[in-house]
Amino acid sequence: xxxxxxxxxxxxxxxxxxxxDVDASAITADSHxxxxxxxxxxxxxxxxxxxxxxxDIMLDEKxxxxxxxxxxxxxxxxxxx
Amino acid sequence: MILDELDKIVANxxxxxxxxxxxxxxxxxxxxxxxxxxxxxxxxxxxxxxxxQPVTPGVILTECMAQIGLVCLGSYLTKALPxxxxxxxxxxxIQFLDxxxxxxxxxxxxxxxxxxxxxxxxxxxxxDEQERKIAEGAMSGMLVNT
Numbered sequence: 001x002x003x004x005x006x007x008x009x010x011x012x013x014x015x016x017x018x019x020x021d022v023d024a025s026a027i028t029a030d031s032h033x034x035x036x037x038x039x040x041x042x043x044x045x046x047x048x049x050x051x052x053x054x055x056d057i058m059l060d061e062k063x064x065x066x067x068x069x070x071x072x073x074x075x076x077x078x079x080x081x
Numbered sequence: 082m083i084l085d086e087l088d089k090i091v092a093n094x095x096x097x098x099x100x101x102x103x104x105x106x107x108x109x110x111x112x113x114x115x116x117x118x119x120x121x122x123x124x125x126x127x128x129x130x131x132x133x134q135p136v137t138p139g140v141i142l143t144e145c146m147a148q149i150g151l152v153c154l155g156s157y158l159t160k161a162l163p164x165x166x167x168x169x170x171x172x173x174x175i176q177f178l179d180x181x182x183x184x185x186x187x188x189x190x191x192x193x194x195x196x197x198x199x200x201x202x203x204x205x206x207x208x209d210e211q212e213r214k215i216a217e218g219a220m221s222g223m224l225v226n227t
Contacts, residue, residue, distance in 0.1 A: 042171035042223050045200040064198050 116149035150191030175218035
């Protein structure tokens, strides 16, 4: 799986959990999921669980802490698939 | 008086009498919880919802399901933690199928979908004593560090 493919899939996962007033076009590789996109901690867990399902991987507490941006998530996924 | 584990969970809930919607837990495990509550005709909201026609508000039914399904189950799942954690209600999607009149006893059953990264998600349903389905749906809460 290429980095672009992983990134595209992450974008579509993150999109589902955006607040109503944040448009999907706001998602960039380095946008901070909580600070820039306004995703709350409960939805961050949903994103992590969707990422696990989408890439068939397991995330731990450390990954969860590191997963602050889409790029960081790409790095985590690449290290596990 | 020695309380069993189920009674202890109910006794330790952080709600005052006017907002505690759990009388008793019937079952609890890592994966599920069953609890009951009788809506007393003296509850303060019946005087206002509705005027001359008391019906339990949907938000109160939701609260009852959250107290049993999220807070009681969450407190069981975190019993090994040294400090008593605090739960916040984060989301719910509930369908209401019937009304709850004063003096109805409701039975709430919640099944754990997952408890990961401090988030508990359950599927929940509420029946009345006639086993009529009152409500069903899903709800989640997060454990927060205080």
